[in-house]
Amino acid sequence: MTMQKLYLLVPLAPLFGAIVAGLFCRVIPRWLAHTVTIAGVAAAFVASVLIFQDVQAGNAFNGPVYTWLTSGDYRFEVGFLIDPLTTTMMLVVTFVSLMVHIYTIGYMQDDPGYNRFFSYISLFTFSMLMLVMANNFMQLFFGWEAVGLVSYLLIGFWYTRPTAIFANLKAFLVNRVGDFGFILGIGLILAHFGSLDYKTVFAQAPELAAATLNLWGEQHWSLLTVTCICLFIGAMGKSAQVPLHVWLPDSMEGPTPISALIHAATMVTAGIFMVARMSPLFELSTTALSFVIVIGAITALFMGFLGIIQNDIKRVVAYSTLSQLGYMTVALGASAYSVAIFHLMTHAFFKALLFLAAGSVIIGMHHDQDIRNMGGLRKYMPITWITSLIGSLALIGTPFMAGFYSKDSIIEVARLSNIPGSGFAYFAVLAGVFITAFYSFRMYFLVFHGQERFGKDNHGHDAHHGDHHHGLAPGQKPHETPWVVTLPLVLLAIPSAVIGYIGVGPMLKGDYFQGAIHVDDALHPALAHFLEEFHGAAAMGLHALSTPPLYLALAGVLLSWFFYLKRPDIPAAIQRRFSALHTLLENKYYFDKFNEVVFAGGARLLGKGLWRGGDVAVIDGLIVNGSAKLVGWIATVARLFQTGYVYHYAFTMIFGVLVLILLFNRV
């Protein structure tokens, strides 16, 4: 098989599985649905490994598959760009997707929508692969919207639940706000570069660095700044950056496997990937990078705070995802694209692990998701416990674990960056370390350690978002989950532990990306400075012992241990003492309320006003029916003269003759 055919196989194998499982979901048995989809994704994974090796050997590829559309002087093609950035994403996507497919067999075994679910997640895998393998903006946008569609379908998977179908509509619309910016960015690219092909666009970018755009009056804006900010607005939607982050916590209404696959490991990182892919453009606009780093820092810090007060196990992980996406965005803003991709990869493994472990806990707890009802689960669910611990340690940046290398690198490049806003970003990511450690271990301690609080029949609380509103009956104990659930946990725990140590040297220091990522070292030297100080993975791990992040993380863990295992009365007291702050966090800084009242309510009000005022009152009432009435009125008046009485007509005639005689007499 030639390599080109192998490239085609990667997206098409999952698509085939999705079509079979989807079109015939009512006809085929369950084993067939999961076999065909898992086989498709497994084939894609194996092919991705082969392609990865081929690309590492220096065989990158860039070429069209077919011509989608031509118009005027423009040609839009569907095509693949296979370089190290693509293959990294392909490996992450297919591997995590494969784990999630296997896990789903266990998680969804009682669900009537079993076949449909497999169809959706395979369709997602196809869409995401089309996104990362694209060699042009049109196909990127196709993949971008297609993953949004599948996300919509999966958040609303349990379509009878009002919260789920509210959340999926919200997710789609918020993403559309991002796409609004994205398509304008793509439009600017086409208008000024004459092509949507990455290679052509990137080659021309330096020539257009000084080009300006006349947007308003005499103000001249840098073309690339406007373009990059428009593109980044798209990334803000998909990668859930403040203020377009509001959809991600609600997306937890979907089944847990897709929270792991779509809303943690892969789809939400599409924005990060896109900016890294566009590095030749972003490098030319320091203003845009500054915008990126500030947005990322705000997301990293403020979304972390919200993780502290969540009681739903999935929502804690969701806010942690938001915060980590902020970290990646900070890395992008500091021009350390390779560091962002590195964190994207390590995060994909440990966050998928944490989500799937949370799902395992949810199964063990019979679909109770409230961490206040858990405690001491380590005895009953040992594999879930150990793998969760590995995931949490990786997340908070324990030296030598995966998250440590990527996160410490981000903190370092934020410190070394000279971009405006990097000072704030450095503070945000540093403070974020403490917060991450605190909320991660708060959850860990409340779930796996301490007093056993389950089986007490206390489901009267309102913060309950359980998948099926079950829970353990009094006296019932949690149980470890079947092997189809624990196997993916173990397989994800391995890279969560070691991928950082293996990857940091080659991915950051070496020529891993072979020019797929472009950094202007003279203008944005943060990464170069960082790499000067870098002397191998082991040295970096040891060096951490003398830097603040490690101690901040340790402090976070210790504080959560003290608060939630030793003295559970303290957090309650703090909550009472600072109730205003707590209310602010509980309401998620009032973003949702604001959007509901101002945007959703405003749009409906405006629509009603335009309809009732414009269409019904003015156009129809005044003009259309008004002119009909006018005709009617004229007719009524004219009718007065046609009474049908002969003496009226005779009188009128005589009167007319008299008037005429008078007139002519005068002349």
Place this chain on the structure above:
Amino acid sequence: MSTYPLLSLAIWLPIAAGVIVLLTGSDRNAPLARRLALVGALAGFLVTIPLWAGFDTTHSGMQFVEMGSWIPRFNINYHLGVDGISMLFVILNAFITVIVVAAGWEVVTQKVAQYNAAFLIMSGLMNGIFSSLDGVLFYVFFEASLIPMYLIIGVWGGPNRVYAAFKFFLYTLFGSLLFLLALIYLFVHSGSFSILDWHELPIALGPQIWIFLAFLIAFAVKVPMWPVHTWLPDAHVEAPTGGSIVLAAIALKLGAYGFLRFSLPIAPNASHELAPLMIALSLIAVVYIGFVALVQADMKKLVAYSSIAHMGFVTLGFFMFSALGVEGALVQMISHGFVSGAMFFCIGVMYDRVHSRQIADYGGVVNTMPKFAALFMLFSMANAGLPATSGFVGEFMVILGAVQFNFWVAFAAAISLILGAAYSLWMYKRVIFGAVANEHVAKLSDINGREFAILGVLALCTLWMGLHPQVFTEVMHASVNGLLDHVNSRIH
């Protein structure tokens, strides 16, 4: 090139079939009338396929031309021909006729022969509009096509059908009277009624503006453009399902087609002068109507308003004078034929079962009609412009063309990305998702084979055009470039 008079067949075959169907008379012969109508519609569709198969994509002028003298004294001819702009609409029209006949199969039980005959005759008349190259011939077809639509709304329509039918008729008739004046003016100046001769006629800017405005009123009503659009929601609400499908899929395209065949080439300077007005009206249609669509409680009204918003993209694309804009607009017109036709059919499917079009009367339809819900999802997404569906292609091209033209025009147009998703998916959520809302929904039966076939065919068309639009645009290139060269050469 074929020696058969293909265009004449495309016009007169459905009309003849319509007359034959009429001859079956009363409803005692309804099954026969249905079958004859289907055969007629299919035959009408088949004869249009050679137009595409035999089309010369390198040629920008008219093809399949037929010429015969009609009224020699005034130099009026039976002159037919299609180019890359009009050819696809003839085929789309013939295709939609098949869909419409199938859509009314079990549903229409009153005056079956007359119902089907009206659609067949209208189909032939509208093919006449798309292929006429003589001004008078065009005008005759343009006016004659009003009559069947008027009857369809007035006879088979809803409770308020008489108001709607009159509103439709008067609105469009008012527009066409000014159009007739413009035609007479052009005849007086050129001594010919040939549209192609008029394209070459040098006219000063002043008269061009008057001609343009006369055309504008006629075509704007048909499109419909804001603010002469209010007949459309009423007409849709009262029309039977088949009427709505034809209205949305074909009738709205007549006005837009008129802009390309008359306004732009005959009055190029005026088109340029008045382009800002046209773009402003188009953007109002996109944004204003988008908001209005959002708050509709009646599903048909919602889709009717969304049609107006989508047609706003068409007129926007025309008046940017770029290949991307014009071709994007044409793609949008064809796509809208599939998608809005399917949307109205979906609403008809629910209306046939529940006898309500109010969103509030539904909820949780997916529980009882899963197959329908899946197909309706596809069309709602296409209506929202999702990539891989046809709805995306035209919007994408027009927005990209608009960025070249002016960033803020594109900015306003791109708002439809959000609004289109909002009104389409919000309706979908309230109608389809959720728990079963009432006993009507609980009693629903999923779509039958006929309904599945109709929606399936439309779904394939939507996906085909979304995944490989090149097939559709390559036939347009030569003619669109020819038109733009012509318009731009007259400016400089």
